[in-house]
Amino acid sequence: MAPAAPRSGDAIFASVERVNAELFTLTYGAIVRQLLTDLEEVEEVNKQLDQMGYNIGIRLIDEFLAKSNVSRCVDFKETAEVIAKVGFKMFLGVTASVTNWDADGTCCSIVLEDNPLVDFVELPDTCQGLYYCNILSGVIRGSLEMVSMKTEVTWIRDMLRGDDAYELQVKLLKQVPEEYPYKDDE
Amino acid sequence: MQFFGGSEISPSPPVPTTTGNNAHMMYVFNRNGVCLLYREWNRPLHTLNPQQDHKLMFGLLFSLKSLTAKMDPTSADKGNLGVPQLPGQGCSFHSFRTNTYKLSFMETPSGIKIILVTHPRTGDLREPLKYIYNLYVEYVAKNPLYTPGTSIR
DSSP states (O other): OOOOOOOOHHHHHHHSOOOOHHHHHHHHHHHHHHHHHHHOOHHHHHHHHHHHHHHHHHHHHHHHHHHHOOOOOSSHHHHHHHIIIIIHHHHHSOOEEEEOOOTTSSEEEEEESOOGGGTTOOOOGGGTTOOTTHHHHHHHHHHHHHTTEEEEEEEEEOGGGTOSSEEEEEEEEEEOOOOOOSOTTO | OOSSSSSOOOSSOOOOOSSSOOEEEEEEEOTTSOEEEEEESOOOOOOSOHHHHHHHHHHHHHHHHHHHHHTOTTOSOOOOTTOOOOTTOSOOOOEEEOSSOEEEEEEOTTOOEEEEEEOTTOOOOHHHHHHHHHHHIIIIITOTTOOTTSOOO
């Protein structure tokens, strides 16, 4: 029996269980609000959001692989395409696009036109350094680490700060192949 | 977790058996060699203690994977034998059969390996293995009380 072909993001998005978008947005907003109250420092909150995203990412990758049936991506370009087209579509219901490839193919930008996390959100003046969607950068970093790619993900453009779109820069630091974990003499 | 209790498993062609319970053992490993799950239903001979057994199994599969990737006649570029490979890259074997058992294997790009040891006349088990992976995702990856990298209770 031939292995199943990878499913498109739309097909999977239609078939998984979905939560109400507003519930999701408001829950996320409440989380960020609570973090700000608890930690008070904007930098700390950014770090904490990234860490939370990382923890989510390491589990999310298995769900993504199981539902979408994609086979191993040959290179980083394909990986970025798959994240933008299938991944974002499957989990958030939005399609992202990949732009700005650099010369050796290790760094790209993922652009999101709309972002369900930031509906109804405005940043007050006291929180200007906050990356509200930092959880997304953690999620991408966590999932890629579980498929042996060490990456660094940062926000380039953020609509809450006045830009016109959301742009994440994903930079591949290195590919870490699997090693035999046991020592030979044990 | 009772998936082999009846014969309800999967959408693939039925496993040829009279009682429906066809598997001998099942292992689930993660990318660091930690055995996340081990179940046995029919294993008359125990030769090693569980730790060594898990290490042996993981080592066997790791080496087999390396070997099959190296011997691949269709792939253009090969490193030396023993060079670590990214999980899922190159070709990967999916089963081997002896006269007394058949071992089926599935590996995901995230390094989760699922191994099933069954009766030798079992058909292709890739679909059931995928189904087991889906179950893993639903109940293990999504479980907030589970720490990734520890064994599953």
